[in-house]
Amino acid sequence: MDWMAWTWPTAIFFAVIASLLITFTVLAIKFPETPRTGILRIETTRGDRLFITLLGSAFINLAWLGIVGAQQPYALIVCLIYAAAVFRWV
Amino acid sequence: MEKTVNQKAWFLVLPVLLLVAFSAVIPLMTVVNYSVQDTFGNNQFFWAGLEWFEEMLRSERMWDALGRQLMFSGIILAIEIPLGIFVALNMPKSGFWSSFCLVLMSLPLLIPWNVVGTIWQIFGRVDIGLLGYTLDALGINYNYTQDILAAWVTIIVMDVWHWTSLVALLAFAGLKSIPDAYYQAAKIDQASRWKVFRFIELPKMMGVLMIAILLRFMDSFMIYTEPFVVTGGGPGNATTLLSIDLVKMALGQFDLGPAAAFSIMYFLVILLISWVFYTVMTNLDKREG
Structure with a gap:
């Protein structure tokens, strides 16, 4: 992973986006709209x-x-x- | 009756997502990581925060390139879309000549981009190129390596030559899908040629035309190879479009941080415009359907 030049702030940024996507996926399955x-x-x-x-x-x-x-x-x-x-x- | 939408089918695209992760998502994440750091090579990075974004937002160089890019995309769309429709309207509708035209028009689309650039680079040369030599013999001062206007005309004509067929083919497909009954009705009403175009052909072609505009806009907004081969971004910076500038910055100067910030903003603009087009397109479909 060294070559990707990770930093804590960018890791947190992507983690937030990933968790948002997962949350909305779960929501879409549990509560169709x-x-x-x-x-x-x-x-x-x-x-x-x-x-x-x-x-x-x-x-x-x-x-x-x-x-x-x-x-x-x-x-x-x-x-x-x-x-x-x-x-x-x- | 309102129905709830079942989005579970989206899980079927997971394998694709995995592939795209390697070809696009992970490289893009790396670009984001680069954009907040500085490096002098050797895979050593130093935290820079949002410095590069600020620098890029205030850089005249980027705004100039964006201006040139918008002008380029605007001009080629303004030429290629009407011209493509015009060609499609005048193509034979069936039989041997129809297929012949279709094959003939697909040819420019099959040529690799750097070859298209090379063709026009030689074609426009004053000493050995047919176009450049002829214009010179006619007494027209044409030199795309020194004259800004000539350089712009060359890359625009080149793009029109390369891509108008795509618009024409899409428009032709749209025209072919119109049932004969519409034309018969128009005939009974004694509609003029213009009215047939305005009220039957154009609305029926709207869907494919939106696709054509979207494809041509995105491709021209990201264009690199052809103008790079022909003018190399010159004379001066006159034809340095966004991607040419980006490559200069990232690979020529090895300014990875600023170039990464630049590419993220570039990507966001493309994402926004694509989303707008996509939304307009799907909504048009729904209203028609």
């Missing part, structure tokens, strides 16, 4: 909303880094608000 149409007027399942959340969060973090500077904990707060909004309304 109906896709719904939200404010984007597209049909989404929980998995879709997770994808929108993660992709959007990446851009929020980049924008924060570019405009405000390297204070990612604050960007993460914005991401959480964004995530809540996506899961509530999209």
Whole structure:
């Protein structure tokens, strides 16, 4: 694994994403759902909303880094608000 | 009636996922690891945090390359999509000539990318290339190694030559799937040629056209080989598209950290645009179906 140049922060980052994926897989099996149409007027399942959340969060973090500077904990707060909004309304 | 969706079939893609893990996921994870570190080779890494991302976001070089890239993709889409539709509309619909056209048009798609680059690199040369020599003889100043406009025209014409067939073939497939009844109805209504196109052919082709736009956009957004062979990114940096710049940074300068940060942002943009296209496409299907 040496060649992959692991660091603790990136390992935690990937662990969080992996556990999110596993959680949503388990949720999808245990509680099958109906896709719904939200404010984007597209049909989404929980998995879709997770994808929108993660992709959007990446851009929020980049924008924060570019405009405000390297204070990612604050960007993460914005991401959480964004995530809540996506899961509530999209 | 609303039905719950059973997503269990997704487990069937697990073997593919395993393969993709080795070809894409693990390399991508490594890139993420590189992007937060600095290295001077020898597999020794030093923590750099988000420094490279900040540097890249503020780097004019990356924004310029992105601008050129968007311009390139925009121009080739604006040419290839209408041209492809036009070619498909004018192709013989059946019989020997139809097959002949199909085979003829697939030919550019079969040529390896570096060969396409070499063909155009020689074709455009003023001393031995047919195109360059002819233009020069006509008194037109054409030199793609020194003139920015000539370089751009060359790589755009090359891409149009290489990929318009793909759009035409997809559009042709879309046209072939329209039942005759639609045309008969249009005839009864005495619809003009334009109206047949606008209200029958275009809506029926929408699905395949979206695929064509998505494929052409992604391919052109990631294009490397052809412009690299023809212009090498020059004159100056005039045709240095995103991937050419990325390779220069990663392999030429061995700046692994900044290049990794660059590739992650590049990847995110492609992921976003692909997702938008995919969503639009599947929603179009649902509305039609």
